[in-house]
Amino acid sequence: MLWLKLLLAMATVAFSTLIGWFAAGKYRARRLFFAEFARFNEKYLAELSYERRQLGRFLAENSFEGEFGKTVETFCKKREANFSYPFLKKEEKADGENYFSSLGKGDAHTQITFFSAQAGRLGALKAESEREAKGRGELYLKLGLLAGLALVLLII
Secondary structure (H helix, E strand, O other): OHHHHHHHHHHHHHHHHHHHHHHOHHHHHHHHHHHHHHHHHHHHHHHHHHHOOOHHHHHHHOOOOHHHHHHHHHHHHHOOOOOOOOOOOHHHHHHHHHHHHOOOOOOHHHHHHHHHHHHHHHHHHHHHHHHHHHHHHHHHHHHHHHHHHHHHHHHO
16 A cells, blocks of 8 residues: 555656646746847848848748747748747837848848847847746746645645
């Protein structure tokens, strides 16, 4: 009978920790989104400075991960960006739409100036999302573990 209690206790702790991991998924997705957004901005600035290929060709030759990759694919097909992700704030959605509406518009010098200014903002958002994902991710995992242990104490 003791082995059954131990098995049930381990399953309870594992399940509650898994729930904590899923709860922290929003912050991991946000971190990946802004990391890919900042990487996109760096690549696009390099493209503007050196090769200056057409925007469609640049987008087709580069791939990005996660929700940001989906946004780039949508922009590539429809020339409009979709930022309807639950982990983004309203200002971030508006800024992202403004960013994508500026892609490929104007001369190279104007675009370099605009996207260089965006690099600082994206770097700050990337750092903030990394800090938040680390802190909140650990918090939710620990809360899940503690909830599982508390449930085990109630069961036993």
